[in-house]
Amino acid sequence: MLVPSAVAAILFARWAFGAHPYAPQQPIDFSHRVHVADDKLDCELCHSGARRSPVAGIAPLERCIGCHKYVLTPHPEVAKLRRMWEAGKPIWWTRVYTLPQFVRFDHASHLLAKVGCETCHGDVASMDRITRVVEPTMGACVRCHRERRAPDDCLTCHY
Ligand code: HEC
Ligand code: HEC
Numbered sequence: 396m397l398v399p400s401a402v403a404a405i406l407f408a409r410w411a412f413g414a415h416p417y418a419p420q421q422p423i424d425f426s427h428r429v430h431v432a433d434d435k436l437d438c439e440l441c442h443s444g445a446r447r448s449p450v451a452g453i454a455p456l457e458r459c460i461g462c463h464k465y466v467l468t469p470h471p472e473v474a475k476l477r478r479m480w481e482a483g484k485p486i487w488w489t490r491v492y493t494l495p496q497f498v499r500f501d502h503a504s505h506l507l508a509k510v511g512c513e514t515c516h517g518d519v520a521s522m523d524r525i526t527r528v529v530e531p532t533m534g535a536c537v538r539c540h541r542e543r544r545a546p547d548d549c550l551t552c553h554y
């Protein structure tokens with residue numbers, strides 16, 4: 396019986412100490428599945444920086460209100476959105492993907508090279524809550540840079 400209980404202990408440890416991917420709760424329960432899969436909105440409608448800058452950016456509340464002045468106004472999360480907007484408060488979304496300060500990253504280069512968002516962020520269109528399903532490790536970056544013949548010297552990604 397030693398073997399099965401050892402396996403169980405390892406599984407429990409993995410479950411208890413963060414083997415599941417990171418998926419923080421957000422100040423407003425925003426669903427990508429609803430907006431991307433159901434409503435067919437393009438990623439760049441809300442992440443327009445991705446085409447031209449290092450950061451993808453997140454659309455300001457004003458963009459949300461453009462629709463939600465009319466759409467689904469009785470929904471409690473939409474009501475919360477309107478209250479934040481009316482109070483003129485900025486919204487602080489909790490970051491899901493981050494790199495250390497000493498790493499250089501650029502969304503625009505990847506978009507231009509046709510590396511799809513899902514390569515690094517998974518199937519966002521099916522997610523109700525953003526989950527960090529792909530870890531942005533140096534190994535993963537370098538592996539693809541070699542495959543794609545993108546530059547792989549240290550200074551490409553480090554200051
Ligand atoms: C182009 C229009 C449009 C924009 C822009 C938009 N939404 Fe929505 N939103 C919708 C529609 C349509 C629904 C789904 C209505 C339905 O099918 O019940 C929805 C649903 C929602 C819901 C409730 C339903 C759910 O399951 O999540 C929330 C909360 C929400 N949106 C928040 C936001 C936030 C926050 C933003 C800005 C980042 C935003 N929306 C931008 C159109 C929009
Ligand atoms: C209607 C607006 C809207 C659309 C369309 C949209 N997003 Fe988002 N996205 C958001 C908002 C708001 C957040 C911050 C809240 C959250 O994490 O759910 C976010 C967060 C993210 C994050 C996490 C950023 C981080 O590290 O904190 C990723 C990755 C992302 N979106 C990718 C995508 C991709 C890929 C698509 C297209 C398949 C897409 N988004 C379409 C509004 C949108």
Ligand code: HEC
Binds near residue numbers: 450
């Ligand atoms: C080659 C991998 C890769 C691709 C492709 C990629 N991302 Fe990212 N994304 C990252 C990494 C890594 C971070 C964290 C960056 C940091 O901390 O500086 C990030 C951060 C983000 C963020 C939060 C910070 C910010 O830049 O605003 C959003 C939103 C986002 N990505 C959306 C997208 C969308 C939408 C696409 C497709 C148009 C996309 N990403 C394509 C790797 C990628």
Ligand code: HEC
Binds near residue numbers: 498504515532544
């Ligand atoms: C799936 C493949 C893929 C992954 C994963 C990937 N990259 Fe890239 N990266 C590319 C390609 C292709 C280019 C474009 C090279 C070019 O323009 O010649 C690029 C370009 C870049 C550039 C701009 C280089 C320049 O000199 O213009 C930086 C910086 C960069 N990547 C950093 C990263 C980092 C950091 C990660 C990991 C978090 C990463 N990349 C993950 C494929 C990838």
Ligand code: HEC
Binds near residue numbers: 494537540550552553
């Ligand atoms: C394509 C992008 C890319 C290239 C090329 C790259 N790195 Fe990195 N490096 C990263 C990313 C992303 C991280 C942070 C994530 C991690 O630690 O895996 C990192 C982390 C590191 C760290 C910190 C590791 C730790 O455990 O804290 C060191 C040291 C490092 N890189 C050195 C180098 C050296 C030396 C080279 C050249 C031989 C190099 N890197 C080339 C992307 C890159």
